[in-house]
Amino acid sequence: MVTTGTGTDETAGERRRLINVAYRLLGSLAEAEDAVQEAYARWYALPRSRREEIVSPGAWLTTVTGRVCLDALGSARARRERYVGAWLPEPLPDRAGQGYGAGLGNPGDPADQMVLDESVTMAFLVVLESMTPAERVAFVLHDVFRYPFAEIAAVLGRTPSACKQLASSARRRAEDARAPVTAAGRADVVRRVKQAWETKDIAALVGLLDAAAVMTADGGGRAGTVPHPIEGGARIARYMAAIAGRAPGLELLERSVNGTPGLVARVAGVVTTVASFDVADGRVTRIWVVRNPEKLRPWTREGLDPAVRSASR
Missing domain, CATH: 3.10.450.50 (Nuclear Transport Factor 2; Chain: A,)
Structure with a gap:
């Protein structure tokens, strides 16, 4: 997922996509924001010469965000065992469809950067919660965001073939969450x-x-x-x-x-x-x-x- 290099200006435009990826992986807007912030922190911690060697900063940021989310998913299971009552994903409003016109949105608010589709319905997110962290990452990156398995392998530290199997297993579970009505x-x-x-x-x-x-x-x-x-x-x-x-x-x-x-x-x-x-x-x-x-x-x-x-x- 990391190739060779351009400058860093384009990284600012990647934030929306990264927030969308991280929310689907974590089910929490606050945790998604933290994961993306961590990815940017690691990007700017690189020596300038190293950043200039990376042709696709967005791909690099996606890889790092995916790894941060993978780590967070592992620790989240332990935290949710201590959670009081049932744990549900964080619900999201639809700014554009509910009277939030020009001037009401805040570009810095992660909720204003979310793309709402069937991959963020509560039914879908609850099914994602039943997957292993690796299944969830492979499925979301491939089936939702169309990343090739060769790039997902860099996130999970597994072979492309293994990542394909993980996504296939997750896909069978996710079929039941497809919207049955208009x-x-x-x-x-x-x-x-x-x-x-x-x-x-x-x-x-x-x-x-x-x-x-x-x-x-x-x-x-x-x-x-x-x-x-x-x-x-x-x-x-x-x-x-x-x-x-x-x-x-x-x-x-x-x-x-x-x-x-x-x-x-x-x-x-x-x-x-x-x-x-x-x-x-x-x-x-x-x-x-x-x-x-x-x-x-x-x-x-x-x-x-x-x-x-x-x-x-």
Whole structure:
């Protein structure tokens, strides 16, 4: 992945792509930013003569970012064993699609540099979490970003053939995470869930939830939530209705979450919950709820833009 040389000016333009790679590998925007920062630090630590020998600084940075992420994935498993409750990837807002116009975005904010597609849906990221670190790196770099296995081998320290096998194994797991319904169909179901949730209509919620639906919530020990997944549409419906009853002033907004229709809950203008949904045959099969405030930082501007609120009505 490292070849021969140009100057360093073009490295600044690589940041967006590197953030996108690192987020898909790590499932955390904050950790992705740290990994990219580390890659840039190593780049600028090289002697000037060495940097000038590298023809593709972007390829060099990708290799280093991949290696940093690989190390982070290894240590993340130990950290997540100590995590309070279920761990979920950090949800991302869609700036462009939700009233964030010119002047509202911050070029330095990693959330503003994310490309949202099916490779960042919550369903997809949860499947990535089930892979080994090497499988995840091989799969994301090859299947999502189209890097050849010869270059991935430089990241993983394995042969191209071994990297191909890793990606193939990961691909079989990822097939189940492909979006089964259209965006419009998913949005309609999520909208009806919102309406039933607001009115605490348990019967309507049960009708919208698959009988075998599962809700997983991530509070990280920083926000109250169920410590274990709730299984069964009827149980989830009763839980959702109970939450609405205990949260006066709760405001539910339809928002794109990781590129698919989701819901955001606000209390007194502050985002407290972001929910993602998986839908099949017109019913919700999975709900992922993130309440850990550390993971909701990219959503803090939700309460600052009145155009966003009016657009959601």
